[in-house]
Amino acid sequence: MRVVATAGHVDHGKSTLVLALTGTDPDRFPEEKARGLTIDLGFAFCTLPSGQEVGFVDVPGHARFVKNMLAGVGAVDVAMLVVAANEGWKPQSEEHLRILDLLDVRHGVVALTKADTVDADALELARLEIEERLAGTTLGDFAVVACDGRSRRGLDDLRAALDAAIAGAPGARDEDRPRLWIDRVFAAKGAGTVVTGTLTGGAIAVDDELVAGGTPVRVRGIEQHGDAAARVGPGARVALNLAGVDHDDLARGAAVVRAGEWLAVEFVDGRLTLLPGAAIDRRSRLTAAVGSGEHHVWCRPLAGSFARLHFDTAVTVAPGDRIVLRDPGSGTTVAGVEVLDLAPTPRAADAPARLALAPGARVLADGWVPVAGLDARTGRPPAAARALLLDAGGEVVGRWIVAGATAAGSRSDLRTAAAAHHRAHPEAVGLPIGDAARTTGLDGARVEALAATDATLTVVQGCVRAREHAGAASTTAAGVAFLDAVRAAPFAPPAPTDVGLARALAREGALVEVGGIYFAAEALDDARDRVVAALRDRGTLTIADARDVLGSSRKYVVPVMNHLDATGVTRRRGDERIPGPRSGLTG
Secondary structure, eight states, rough: OOEEEEETTTTSHHHHHHHHSSSSOOOSSSHHHHHTOSEEEEEEEOOOOOOOOOEEOOOOOSGHHOOOOHHHHHHHHHEEEEETTOOOOHHHHHHHHHHHTTTOOEEEEEEOOGGSSSOOOHHHHHHHHHHHHHHHHHTTTTTEEEEETTTBBBBBHHHHHHHHHHSSSSOOOOOOOOOEEOSEEEEEEEEEEEEEEEBBSEEEETEEEETTTTEEEEEEEEETTTTTEEEOOOEEEEEEEEEOOOOGGOOOOOOOOOSSSEEEEEEEEEEEEEETTTOOOOEEEEEEEEEEEEEEEEEEEEEETTTEEEEEEEEEEEOOOEEEETTTTEEEEEEEEEESSSSSSSSSHHHHHHHTHHHHHHHTHHHHHEEEHHHHHHOOOOHHHHHHHHHTEEEEEEEEEEHHHHHHHHHHHHHHHHHHHHHOTTTTTSHHHHHHHHTOOHHHHHHHHHHHHOTTTTETTTTETTTTOOOOOGGGGHHHHHHHHHSSSTTTTOOOHHHHHHHHHHTTTTTEEEETTTEEEEHHHHHHHHHHHHHHHHBOOOOHHHHHHHHHHHHHHHHHHHHHTTTTSSSEETTTEOTTTTSSSOO
């Protein structure tokens, strides 16, 4: 299904035309029928000659109800602009045109209604005026079809023109990032909360876990065109029966999305388009139409035809979204903003230079950009968002994407810092990650990720080390000598004269420090084998028994047995040791 929104001045026949096309009166309320005036959104469906199903969103044309009109057109990309032949172009014809133009609606038709009320010359003059008004706008290529909803004149031509317009419009994109702007919410008897709207961005299925207006919900049921559905794709008018939220807690303008896929923000920067004759002060209080909702916003124009918007409450938007700005004082539409940046610079004066960048470069300007959440930040599916930054010169560094020049500079700083540390401390394993973080201005996780992408560096025992560095403690003359002495007396090793050297050897894994005594790693492995063998024979061991097994004194045996306790080889039971879970003797 494709959705088409109507637009046009009050009493130009929008609802009558929808009724003639669909057989359904889109005016839902008794007051609308009594007054002959559309007040709120109406909905109707039909099938065009091609077999294309169409859902119409009929909008009010009176100037007092532009807020409701905006709610109906905010999520559609095909429109039917209605102009009455007997009245011609009127104020709301102009304002609705400007709104559609600001929303970048490029596909649809113009229905030149009430054609039976004028003669051929008047009808042609009305057509020429419409074409003149549309010139230079996104509606400039719309076909103009003369018709009359009451006599049904020209309805077949209008259906054909709608078919052609929809066929020429891009298909609804399924980016697996669904968003539904709620335009109606109510409580259905026996079902609970129901919301309706035009689905964009991706599909929704029954039992999906979503977020509606910030509240976690589950989709209990779906209806499309009045029929139950298990799953519905983007581009359709749908009704969702939601579990987990009361209908009083939702309102028109709330978004239904998947958790984590969209950002709700209070500040956005974007490209500003002022309507002819309109002006916005340095800090203007306006209303902003976003999706199907209306929000209060402060608008600050920036250099280079950009603007910063500050919303009173967070809105669920993405780059590429279009926002219509209205002056609540004059009740007129004054401008539109295309959202460009969801993470604006702290200083508004710095924003224009950033906004002038291409989308990928703009995001990379933040430095280390987390891959997680990149879809919400860019408004693109994860793979496309990643490709956007890589095409802009970014490179993947662990969990981040970083501008190539930034990553290269940080790697150079890290190599320099590691080399300096090797020169100053040749016996050390390498530059501790904490020191490397302070030197490079990064945190430890980024340092490790950076080192992992540098063929000349490695991370060993919490330190960054040059792969070619041969000054490890175990290879120095002092290190070799001390290791030989420790290995010569495995269960009574000598105390180190250079504690720093001993600690370096421990970091490298050659020694193990237990209770202030440094044992050779292989000595503790040997002790484990001896103690396990003794436990297999005897069942338990005392410290005295362990002295005999290891041929050493209590000074060394106690820390060895404590180490075996800590590693699960043995377990204390009073003054005795029994097999532990890692002895291989407990079954």
